[in-house]
Amino acid sequence: MIQIGNVVVSFDVLREKFICNLDVCKGACCIEGDAGAPVELEEIEKLEAVLPIIWDELAPEARAVIEKQGVVYTDREGDLVTSIVNNKDCTFTCYDEKGCCYCAIEKAYREGKTDFYKPISCHLYPIRIGNYGLYKAVNYNRWDICKAAVLLGQKENVPVYKFLKEPLIRKFGEDWYAELELVAEEMKKQNLL
Template identity: 45%
Template structure:
C-alpha cells in the first residue's frame, strides 16, 4: 500500500502496466458494468447545466432515455450514476459509437471541440482505477480494477510500452488531486518499484 496525503493507493497502481487499446476494446467500459458511471455530488449540477451543449452529440435514443429517466439516476449500490440505455451491461446514454464501433463520450467530444470546459465524470477518466472516499470522508482509496477480458488488450499494450497504470492516468490523477500529489505519487511509486526489484 502506498499512502500519499490522505489517499490509500494499491501497490498495483505503481506496479501494473496499462495503456487503453481502443481499437480492440472499443471503449467497452462505457457499456459493460453493473450500472452507469458513478458520479460525485459536485458533478450532478454539471450534468444538468451542460446537457443542452452536449445534446447534439447524442443519439435520438439517448435523448429520449435522458428525458425519460433524467440526467442521472440513483443506484442502491453505487449511488448517483449516469443512466444507461435499458438495464445493466447497456451503453451509457452519453456514449455513441463511431464508424469503427468505438464508443465515444458526448462530454469528451464536446470538450475536445471546445464547446465545454469539463471533460467527463472523474470515475470514467480514472478507469481502470476505482477511486472511492471512505465512509467518514476522511480518506480516499484507489484500487486497480481492470476488467479481465475487456481490458486484456490494454494490459498487453501497457506491458509492451512499459507504462505503469499511474503514469497512463496522470491526467485524471492530477485533475482530481493536483500536481503536487501526482509528483509525490510518482516518487513513492518509483521508490516502491526500485525496492521491489532488489
C-alpha cells in the same frame, strides 16, 4: 498500500501496466456493466449544463432516458451513476463510423465547446476511487474487457499511474501526483515494484 495525505493507493496502481487500446476494445467500458459510471455530487450540475451542447449527438433512446430520469440515478449499491440505456450503454455514449464508441462530453470538450472533460470516474478508469470517511482509496479495477489495454501497457511498460497522470492530477492535484511519483521511484530502487 501506500498513503499520500488522506489518500491510500493500492500497490496495483503502481505495479500493473495499462494503456487503453480503443482499436481493440472499441470503448467497451462505456457500454458494458450493470450500472452507469460513478458520478460525484458536484458533477451533476456540470452534466446538466453540458446537455444542450451535446444533445444532438445523443441517441434518441439516450435522450428519452435523460428526459424521463435525468442524467444520473442511484444504483443498487446506493451510488450515484450516469443514466444508462437498455441496462447497458451510458447515455453519453455515441458511436463513430467504425463502431467505436466515444463520450459525447469528451468530444465537446476536445472541440472547445465546454470546459467539462467528463465525469472524473470515466477519466480515471481503470482506477476506481473509494470514499471511507476521512480517507479515499485509489484502486486498480481489473476487467476482462480491458485485456488488450493490459497487454499494450505491458508491451510499452507503462504503469497504471503513469497512464492516468492527467486524471490523477485533475482529481488530487500536481503536488499529490509528484509525491506519488517519488514514492514509486523509491519503491523501484528497493525492488518493490
